[in-house]
Amino acid sequence: MLSQWFPDEFTLGIAQAAVAAAFLLLFSFFLLRIKINLFKEILIAMLRSLVQIVAVGSVLILVLNGPIVLGGLVLLGMMASAAITAARRVKNIPGAQRAVFFSIVLGSGSIVALMTFVGVIEWKLESIIPVGSMMINGGMIACALGLERFRAEVQAHTDQIETRLALGAQPKIATDEYVRAAFQASMIPRIDSMRSLGIVWIPGLMAGMILAGSSPLYAGIYQFVVIAMLLVSSGVSALISVVLVQKRIFSKADQLLLKSTDDVIVRSR
Amino acid sequence: MPGRNLKVKSMQPVVELRAVNRKVNGYSILKDISFELFVGEVLAVIGPSGSGKTSLLRVINRLDEPTSGEIIFQGEDYREISPVELRQRAGLVMQKAILLPGSVADNIRFGPAQRGISLTDQEINQLLKQVDLEGFRDREISNLSGGEAQRICLARALANQPQVLLLDEPTSALDEDSRAGVEALMAEVIREQKIPCVWVTHQLSQAARMATRVLVLDKGKLVKVGKVDEVLNAQSMVS
Secondary structure (H helix, E strand, O other), X not given: OHHHHOOOHHHHHHHXXXXXXXXXXXXXXXXXXXXXXXXXXXXXXXXXXXXXXXXXXXXXXXXXXXXXXXHHHHHHHXXXXXXXXXXXXXXXXOOXXXXXXXXXXXXXXXXXXXXXXXXXXXXXXXXXXXXXXXXXXXXXXXXXXXXXXXXXXXXXXXXXXXHHHHOOOOHHHHHHHHHHHHHHHHHHHHHHHHHOEOOOEOOHHHHHHHHOOOXXXXXXXXXXXXXXXXXXXXXXXXXXXXXXXXXHOEOOOOOEOOOOHHHHHHXXX | OHHHHXXXXXXXXXXXXXXXXXXXXXXXXXXXXXXXXXXXXXEEEEOOOOOOHHHHHHHHOOOOOOOEEEEEEOOEEHHHOOXXXXXXXXXXXXXXXXXXXXXXXXXXHHHHHOOOOOOOHHHHHXXXXXXXXXOOOOOEHHHOOHHHHHHHHHHHHHHOOOOEEXXXXXXXXXXXXXXXXXXXXXXXXXXXXXXXXXXEOOOHHHHHHHOOEEEEEEOOEEEEEEEHHHHHHHHHHHO
16 A cells, blocks of 8 residues: 555655654553553653664665775674673673673674685675674674573572582582583574474564565575574574683682672671 | 690780771671681680671682681681681681582592592591591482581581681581580580581570670671670670
């Protein structure tokens, strides 16, 4: 219907965005009526996302016509902001941000590089940037989940960890089982989404490819490729980040620094 | 007894604290603590809760770091010893009996395994015999009473062949019978193996039964250290 009134892509886009925003506002008003006040938050999130995505779209217009090095820089910037977001989960651990950045570069970056080299990702910015951003996003989510779980496991098992230390165990041995638990937790959403691919959801990339005119069969297979890469890059990122943070929760004299909150209260009396 | 004390005094202390302080978030938890511990001694540490008794043991085991001061372990600054080795040599038994997942034997094996030593079943049986728990080797830790768990913790610390034992109210969670059992057992271990011992307790009567010397802590400060009867008489007159 809208395309009849707005023949060119730009005005059509604005009209479609306006309709989506109107639905969102309507829904927020409805929530207000049933005394759930998310109006301000939804409004801010909506405006933010719109500005961000339009800005990215505009940058992409410039970047996609630029040299391939530019793509690398864009991805690097994305990795930095992903690291800042994921490291929020372990605020009280010094150097966590750097550790997460390093693990996303190694996990997501190396997979994108490898896949581009092999030819699974085409050697052009139109492929590298969107697929790369998906890998970085996956890495970020896996790191955040893994680190959050690791923090919770360590704080819940302070006694056990210190018992092992007091018996002469290296910090690594005292905490390895929590690294494993954290890593497994970080992988659950990836494995579930791989398992349910096509049945529960048709991911954005496949939908986009079909909308852009690719054959649904190829779009589907390519989506599998992307999901498989996502699992590997998320896994590598999460594992590296948790292992790096594992070292940082101990002092140089092998003392556990990340204590449970009530523990701190007891000892500071 | 007096003869032994004289002999002991002429020897090097096993552990010596020199003006040890520990502060956390601006709070002084230990203030200027100095004392020596000799072979064959049992030093009871008493004081109200929050006086720094547990912190003192944690600092000696180096689970916590002193803010200032020195700790000399058998003539050596303890910062020169790797934390892993130091903790094997200064065996800590915590107030809560925390057992590691698995069987009783897994727990006993844990410490020596960290140094690449694997205990034989016979050695484990021997350790369990010391704590009066023969036949418990293959029990799962979920099937133990509080007293049994605490004694396993003791056997687990002894398996490391420590040169000093740090006991943090090891009988506080036990009923009267188990308490008497653990005390008798410790008295035997200390007598046989001559392991010096820092024994944190809140019971003056236990200090009187077990210790050769008593150290009184209050708000992180060393109030008094001396022979059992001198300190405890003064203490009971105050309280």
